[in-house]
Amino acid sequence: MSAPAASIGRPRAGVADSLGTWARNNAWTLGLLGFLVVLLLFTKYVNHNYSLVSLANTATAVVPLALAAVAQAVVVISGGIDLSISSQMALTSCVAATMMAAYPGEVTAVAIVIGVLMLGMVLGAVNGALVVMTRVPDIIVTLATYFVWAGFALLVRAAPGGSAAKWLKDLVVGSLGIDVVPKAAVVLVVIVAVIWIPLSRSRLGLSLYAVGSNRLAAFRSGVAVNRTKFMSYVITGLLAAFAGLSLTASTGIGTPVPEPTYVLISIGAVVLGGVSLAGGTGGVFGPLVAVVVLQLIRDDMTFMQVDSNYGLVAQGFILIGVLMAGSLIQMRRSRA
Amino acid sequence: MTAATGTVNERAWLRPAAWRNLLRDYPLIPLTILLVLLVIVIQITQPGTVNAGWAAVNVRQAAVLAILAGCQTLTMLTGGIDLSVAYVASMSGFVTATFVHQPGGWVLGIGVALAAAALAGLVNGIGIGVFRVHPLIMTLGMGLIVFGFSNVWQLQNVQTGTGVPSELRTLGTGLAGDLVPYNLVVFVPIAILLILLLRRTGFGRMLYAVGDNPVAARLSGVRSWQVVVLLYVISALLAAIAGLLQSGLSNISSVTLVVPYLLPSVAAAVIGGTSIVGGRGGYAGTIVGALILTVLTGYLSIILPEPWREIVFGSIVVLVAAAYTRVTAEA
Numbered sequence: 001m002s003a004p005a006a007s008i009g010r011p012r013a014g015v016a017d018s019l020g021t022w023a024r025n026n027a028w029t030l031g032l033l034g035f036l037v038v039l040l041l042f043t044k045y046v047n048h049n050y051s052l053v054s055l056a057n058t059a060t061a062v063v064p065l066a067l068a069a070v071a072q073a074v075v076v077i078s079g080g081i082d083l084s085i086s087s088q089m090a091l092t093s094c095v096a097a098t099m100m101a102a103y104p105g106e107v108t109a110v111a112i113v114i115g116v117l118m119l120g121m122v123l124g125a126v127n128g129a130l131v132v133m134t135r136v137p138d139i140i141v142t143l144a145t146y147f148v149w150a151g152f153a154l155l156v157r158a159a160p161g162g163s164a165a166k167w168l169k170d171l172v173v174g175s176l177g178i179d180v181v182p183k184a185a186v187v188l189v190v191i192v193a194v195i196w197i198p199l200s201r202s203r204l205g206l207s208l209y210a211v212g213s214n215r216l217a218a219f220r221s222g223v224a225v226n227r228t229k230f231m232s233y234v235i236t237g238l239l240a241a242f243a244g245l246s247l248t249a250s251t252g253i254g255t256p257v258p259e260p261t262y263v264l265i266s267i268g269a270v271v272l273g274g275v276s277l278a279g280g281t282g283g284v285f286g287p288l289v290a291v292v293v294l295q296l297i298r299d300d301m302t303f304m305q306v307d308s309n310y311g312l313v314a315q316g317f318i319l320i321g322v323l324m325a326g327s328l329i330q331m332r333r334s335r336a
Numbered sequence: 337m338t339a340a341t342g343t344v345n346e347r348a349w350l351r352p353a354a355w356r357n358l359l360r361d362y363p364l365i366p367l368t369i370l371l372v373l374l375v376i377v378i379q380i381t382q383p384g385t386v387n388a389g390w391a392a393v394n395v396r397q398a399a400v401l402a403i404l405a406g407c408q409t410l411t412m413l414t415g416g417i418d419l420s421v422a423y424v425a426s427m428s429g430f431v432t433a434t435f436v437h438q439p440g441g442w443v444l445g446i447g448v449a450l451a452a453a454a455l456a457g458l459v460n461g462i463g464i465g466v467f468r469v470h471p472l473i474m475t476l477g478m479g480l481i482v483f484g485f486s487n488v489w490q491l492q493n494v495q496t497g498t499g500v501p502s503e504l505r506t507l508g509t510g511l512a513g514d515l516v517p518y519n520l521v522v523f524v525p526i527a528i529l530l531i532l533l534l535r536r537t538g539f540g541r542m543l544y545a546v547g548d549n550p551v552a553a554r555l556s557g558v559r560s561w562q563v564v565v566l567l568y569v570i571s572a573l574l575a576a577i578a579g580l581l582q583s584g585l586s587n588i589s590s591v592t593l594v595v596p597y598l599l600p601s602v603a604a605a606v607i608g609g610t611s612i613v614g615g616r617g618g619y620a621g622t623i624v625g626a627l628i629l630t631v632l633t634g635y636l637s638i639i640l641p642e643p644w645r646e647i648v649f650g651s652i653v654v655l656v657a658a659a660y661t662r663v664t665a666e667a
Contacts, residue, residue: 081472134658137612139417139472143599144657147650154643264419264476277470307491312484319477324467331468 028274071239079279092244097162097254109165124237128230213280363609396517402626405604415614416471422598428576429583442501457572465564508584547614
């Protein structure tokens with residue numbers, strides 16, 4: 001209550017004040033970054049050979065999952081959920097690999113990439129239209145379209161195969177200049193920044209948060225609720241197509257079988273990244289950090305020569321533990 | 337005017353509202369009609385498919401799916417969901433199989449499996465009921481944990497060797513007189529118990545109350561965390577039983593055996609009329625939903641190649657769910 005009053009009394013807030021506000025608003029992401037730093041120190045402790053180059057390799061490995069998590073974050077912020085992300089990725093990846101094998105050429109590949117991105121938006125639009133028109137809960141609609149997109153992926157390719165243009169593969173392999181800046185991470189950050197930063201500052205971005213936090217209130221304030229929900233799925237579809245393309249780029253082929261862990265880990269990373277499943281809070285950078293954290297935990301298990309399956313166990317425990325701690329803090333705060 | 341009113345009353349059954357109420361209050365009727373229509377379509381397009389043996393095989397598979405869908409029905413009634421069932425079920429079948437060549441045998445194996453499942457369910461329940469973690473994410477994390485531990489267990493038991501106990505194989509695959517699946521011995525009591533639990537017991541009514549209006553339930557004195565903890569333990573135990581039946585049915589012990597049935601188990605509960613937002617539904621509908629899905633999957637696998645099968649399967653799930661939402665939206 002006092003914050004608005006203070007800003008009225010002093011129209012130009014000091015740098016320290018606005019930094020404080022920014023830190024409060026991004027407390028969860030900052031906490032997660034702190035956790036990441038601790039985890040990195042721990043990684044260095046268990047594996048003395050761990051260097052910036054290894055960190056770059058970790059970053060390269062997580063690109064598809066990171067894009068999937070960002071895609072999931074957009075729709076979760078607006079109060080929905082998308083279980084079909086992994087089969088959207090499989091379908092777009094298969095279409096890209098098949099088309100690039102059928103029409104080779106570095107320049108035609110550009111057209112194919114644009115076409116695949118538009119296909120992703122169409123898939124998202126179908127999800128969104130079904131959610132808005134049938135009023136069936138999001139989780140059921142996208143559960144059903146999970147099967148539909150997986151079926152189409154199998155129609156496109158009966159078996160893994162196809163090829164990828166050279167420039168597409170070069171985008172995610174190797175590093176820029178010195179060895180410590182992986183190209184994949186740069187591409188990832190550029191894609192997310194180009195889509196998310198303008199979006200979050202636009203009217204649509206504000207509507208996403210409004211609809212996610214209170215649908216009825218958003219409706220009464222004149223937000224076009226249905227159009228916003230629809231658009232959230234379109235953007236998710238676009239980002240899922242980027243994720244599918246990154247799969248094709250890193251493997252050089254298209255695989256028609258969706259990887260179910262992408263859905264599960266993307267939802268986990270979104271929540272760990274500070275986006276409430278109830279909608280209306282968080283951003284996309286928290287989930288990005290969360291994906292790296294989850295990957296690093298598995299890497300550490302490998303370094304410590306623990307059976308890699310304990311990596312899954314650890315991921316599960318971290319996911320649950322962090323959430324329990326988060327809700328404990330929230331409960332204490334609301335009691336106080 | 338009087339004549340007109342009389343006509344309206346006589347033709348009350350023609351009013352859409354009457355149909356809507358019928359569908360909302362007795363979802364079993366349209367579901368059974370749907371199942372019968374499906375069987376008729378199969379008989380017309382594939383003459384000779386429908387016979388007693390075909391029915392027995394379908395019922396045998398549907399029983400396993402229906403138990404898994406029971407986990408989803410119970411948890412969905414409270415507005416939750418249990419995504420750990422697939423891994424808990426696979427774990428249960430696998431753990432039992434690893435005990436076959438050990439002292440104690442498969443009986444001890446089943447005991448260990450059920451205890452592990454109950455523990456997973458207990459942690460789920462505490463996370464959701466006490467710490468208020470979202471059910472989706474809690475059971476998802478628990479699924480990862482159970483899957484990880486199952487893999488570890490698998491590596492530690494590479495030397496000892498595994499095998500599905502012959503008793504489980506008989507229970508899972510056997511058909512009495514080539515007609516009645518033995519696994520009904522397990523399924524029928526579970527079905528009766530669940531239906532009675534939901535309709536006749538205080539615990540059952542509390543599930544509906546917590547799902548329909550958590551605040552009202554709390555103000556009426558329901559200790560919702562206790563309800564939720566017990567609920568998820570029951571759900572995990574049901575999943576473990578389903579896993580035992582499935583490993584017997586397919587004669588495979590694998591840590592991912594039941595994973596393909598996770599999404600169908602949610603779909604069966606939804607088709608059966610249970611609302612994912614809580615407070616509405618029942619187990620009888622879920623059983624018919626599981627039957628419909630099993631028969632449909634079998635039929636589609638005959639007439640369509642796999643890609644189209646998945647496309648049609650998904651479309652039907654969304655259509656049925658949309659029909660329900662339309663019918664139950666405004667009364």
